[in-house]
Amino acid sequence: MADVSPAPFGRRAAAFAVDTALAAVLFGAIAALAALIDDLSADNPTGQSPVGGVLRVVAVVATLTWAVWNGGVREGRSGQSVGKRLLDLTTVDPATQAPLGTRAGAVRFLVKSAVGGLSAGVLLLWPLWDKGGRSLPDKAVSSVVASGVPVPAHRFVAAQRGSAVRVALRTIALGYVLLLVAWPVALVATNAFENGFTAFVGLAGDPEFTHALQLTVIAAIAAVVVNTVFGISVSLLIVRYEFPGKRLLNALLDIPLSVSPIVVGLALVLVYGSRDGWLGEGLAGAGVQIIWALPGIVLATAFVSLPLVIREVVPVLKEIGTEQEQAAFSLGASSWQAFWRITLPAIKWGVVYGVVLTLARSLGEFGAVKIVSGNISEQTRTATLVVEERYLNFDHEAAYAISFILASISVVSIIVVSILRARAQRHH
Secondary structure, three states: OOOOOOOHHHHHHHHHHHHHHHHHHHHHHHHHHHHHHHHHOOOOOOOOOHHHHHHHHHHHHHHHHHHHHHOOHHHHHOOOOHHHHHHHOOOEOOOOOOEOOOHHHHHHHHHHHHHHHHHHHHHHHHHHEOOOOOEHHHHHHHHHHHHOOOOOHHHHHHHHHHHHHHHHHHHHHHHHHHHHHHHHHHHHHHHHOOOOOHHHHHHHOOHHHHHHHHHHHHHHHHHHHHHHHHHHHHHHHHHHOOOOOHHHHHHHOOHHHHOOHHHHHHHHHHHHOOOOOOOHHHHHHOOOOOOOOHHHHHHHHHHHOOHHHHHHHHHHHHHHOOHHHHHHHHOOOOHHHHHHHHHHHHOHHHHHHHHHHHHHHHHOOOHHHHHHHOOOOOOOOOHHHHHHHHHHOOOHHHHHHHHHHHHHHHHHHHHHHHHHHHHHHHHO
């Protein structure tokens, strides 16, 4: 391998050429596939029009070329790209006589860039299509052509405007979600895998993290159990019965969502603090420690996630009504039998979604837990508190890795529930 050290401008120009060639090959193939699909549907009056095909090709090429040229968000900021990584394989460092890059690093970077490019393409191009695989303007045109009925000009213009409004609304909604959710989460994942699995391997042998993760899981599971039982009971009370103060109770249930978790933590300290708490002194005298112990963490976690099961179950209970329960009572069933055999199966998916949301909220709780736990290492420090501690101590890679683990648990739970519900609906 020759000892070559191109000038910075030469390396940038060469990387630009490689990136352009990759974009032309990879996304030219996608554009050709799109054009082939248009040709196959040309005889179909509801197929993709030439205008829609050209728009799709231009959008795909522009979006994915941009993604490859940047080479990912993190490397884009530091001037890296796929082309530069590939050139590093053939360039030797004069000091060490070793290549500037590795094959594993180049392949990993190429995969990350391709995944990022495809994700960006889906997010940015989806607003231009409807479920039938055609652009919305082309769908309006195809409908008019297929009908064979003359349509007044003002109705055709109105249809075009309606399509444009839908495209605009979809673009705004997706852009908002992309900037507020998808992009920050993608940055966390990218930084977590900056050095491959090194950060995760290090965390596996870190006693502080393993204890914090165990504590977080225990508190989350306890909060889920408490809020599930309480949520189903309160939901039945609100929907099935009328009583004085019902509206007040319904309003109070939303307080955990409207009050800052810091305020929640301070309130729990005032009630259960072992020194000045209303109930804390008596409990401490009996040997029960609430604040700065596991019970306080569970209380804080359960409080902030209190309404999630209720708000998922109440609409389902209102929708199913009481007819089936009344029929069961008329046949001699007890209240407990009617609940287990009729009510609970009917509200099953509402309960499941509430449980998943409660789990996700419990795993990510920070403010209230920090107040009531004392943040003592390997005793009352949860995973979110470890994230803060590592980030403030400039161990950013570990902080990103822990954040990625917590986020992955929540996302996987939601995905699994969605898949199971879809299968259950197909079987029914």
